[in-house]
Amino acid sequence: MRVLRYALLAAVCAAGCTDDTDSDPTFASEQIAPATDAIPKAIFPTKDALARDTLARPQKGNGILYHGGPVILGTTNIYYIWYGNWSGNSATTILTDLAKSLGGSPYYNINTTYYNGSNTHISNAVAYKSSTTDNYSQGKSLSDSAIESVVSSAITSGRLPKDTNAVYFVLTSSDVTASSGFCTNYCGWHTNGSISGSDIKYAFIGNPDRCPSSCEEQTTGPNGNAGADGMASIISHELEEAVTDPDLNAWYDRRGEENADKCAWTWGSTYTANGAMANMKLGSRDFLIQQNWVNASGGFCAKSY
Numbered sequence: 369m370r371v372l373r374y375a376l377l378a379a380v381c382a383a384g385c386t387d388d389t390d391s392d393p394t395f396a397s398e399q400i401a402p403a404t405d406a407i408p409k410a411i412f413p414t415k416d417a418l419a420r421d422t423l424a425r426p427q428k429g430n431g432i433l434y435h436g437g438p439v440i441l442g443t444t445n446i447y448y449i450w451y452g453n454w455s456g457n458s459a460t461t462i463l464t465d466l467a468k469s470l471g472g473s474p475y476y477n478i479n480t481t482y483y484n485g486s487n488t489h490i491s492n493a494v495a496y497k498s499s500t501t502d503n504y505s506q507g508k509s510l511s512d513s514a515i516e517s518v519v520s521s522a523i524t525s526g527r528l529p530k531d532t533n534a535v536y537f538v539l540t541s542s543d544v545t546a547s548s549g550f551c552t553n554y555c556g557w558h559t560n561g562s563i564s565g566s567d568i569k570y571a572f573i574g575n576p577d578r579c580p581s582s583c584e585e586q587t588t589g590p591n592g593n594a595g596a597d598g599m600a601s602i603i604s605h606e607l608e609e610a611v612t613d614p615d616l617n618a619w620y621d622r623r624g625e626e627n628a629d630k631c632a633w634t635w636g637s638t639y640t641a642n643g644a645m646a647n648m649k650l651g652s653r654d655f656l657i658q659q660n661w662v663n664a665s666g667g668f669c670a671k672s673y
Contacts, residue, residue, distance in 0.1 A: 391648045407512040407561070409572075410616060410626055411554035412605045414582040431667035432627060437617030437665070439484050440569070443471070444611050445534035446621050448499035448574045452541030453510070459596035462653065463539065466600050467496035469651030470607065474672030480628070481663035481673060482612045482619055490611055497534070500527040510546045510572075519570045530563070530647050535610045536570040537603060542577040542595060551579035556602040558610040566649055571606040573599055585633070590635075590641040590654040601658045605632065619663070631659040631669035647671060 384518030446467045454460055470476045483489040500522050506514035519536050522528045528536065535558070545551065551574070558571040576583035576598030589597025605628040612619040613626050620626045638647045641654035648657055648671055659669040 369617060382383055406548040407516065407559055408616060409512065409557040409559035410613065410629075411549075411557040412628070413632060414551065414553060414555055414579075429667070430663045430665075431494055431627075432619055432621045432630065432661060432663055433478055433619055434483075434485075434619055437613070437615050439482060439490055439618050440533060440535075440611045440614055441484065441488060442533060443493040443495050443605070445495050445531050446607070447522075447528050447531070447534055447536045449502055449518060449528070449536060449538045450499060450541075451502045451510075451518060451538050452504060452544045454501070454539075454541055457541070457596070458591070458593045459539075459599065462591045462593055462596040462644050463599060463603065464496060464499070465651055465653055466603065466655065467494070468655070469602065470494045473648075473650055474649070475604075475648055475657065475660070476608070478660040478670060478673040479608050479611055479627075484618075494607070495670050498528060499532070504544075509545050510540070510544065512546075512548050512572075515546065515572050516561050516563075516570070518662045519561075519568065523563055523568070530568070531556060532568065534569065535607055536568065537573050537606070538570065539573045539599065539603075540575050542575040544575070545578065546572055546574060550574045551582050553599075555583035556606050558606040560615050567615065569610050571603075571610060573602050573606065575599060576602070585635070586645055587654060588644045590644040590646040592642060596665055597656060600655050604628075604657045604660075625663040627663070628658065630661040630667075634659045634669055636669070636671045 472492055477492045479490045480492050502518055515538050518538050524528050556573045559568055560569045575595050577595035580587055583600040587594050591597050609626040609628045635647045636659050638645045646654035646656050659671055662668050662670050662673050
């Protein structure tokens with residue numbers, strides 16, 4: 369979700385939110401700085417935060433609107449920054465396999481229903497490029513600005529290339545938190561920032577093992593690592609939003625919800641894999657990945673398109 373304060377959104381809409389235009393009072397909340405040092409970002413809400421959001425209103429068209437900003441076209445590149453202690457953790461293999469398998473999948477093809485102002489559609493093309501590690505350079509409690517510093521350092525040091533057609537994921541080990549609301553308001557988020565003079569898209573992905581009741585659907589994952597299996601869904605959520613709304617001014621609905629927000633914590637049909645619930649196979653692995661919003665036929669949540 370693009371807005372950061374549910375109470376603020378409710379207050380703004382108390383005066384009336386009547387149509388699906390850019391003049392909708394809902395959007396005023398995007399221009400108001402949060403009370404903390406939080407960077408404007410789009411969050412993947414925790415289960416509790418999602419339950420607190422009671423602002424449902426009818427949507428027109430496909431239930432999501434284009435607001436004129438850019439989308440990521442062509443192949444979207446993925447870079448991982450493994451922050452904290454990942455020694456001996458199978459997540460480094462599981463989540464790398466995920467990044468290598470999303471592109472070309474029926475699941476990621478949902479994003480091809482989104483387009484820019486020239487009606488150029490997003491491609492079903494994702495490429496995992498490379499990763500680097502960060503050994504607690506910003507400590508174990510990360511502010512939003514510290515997370516941007518982690519990304520900036522990886523790029524400016526040359527450990528990762530500067531790539532404006534990419535999303536950089538800061539993946540934190542379970543002993544790391546984020547001070548602007550990890551485990552209470554969100555499990556992850558995405559945003560953009562100016563790094564080395566370029567518009568860089570990046571995301572924070574918290575480790576659900578830190579707060580299983582808030583950020584994990586199940587305590588046993590199909591790949592035998594509940595934290596990594598939970599992160600797989602959060603990564604997918606943030607990737608599809610970062611591609612369709614990279615600068616927070618492209619695709620979202622009148623509630624401020626981006627495509628993945630509209631289907632958060634929904635799975636569709638499932639099956640059992642390795643004693644856990646799964647709903648899709650990507651590459652050689654089974655995953656439990658949340659559904660995404662199809663921008664066609666009136667709009668709906670789905671696992672494929």
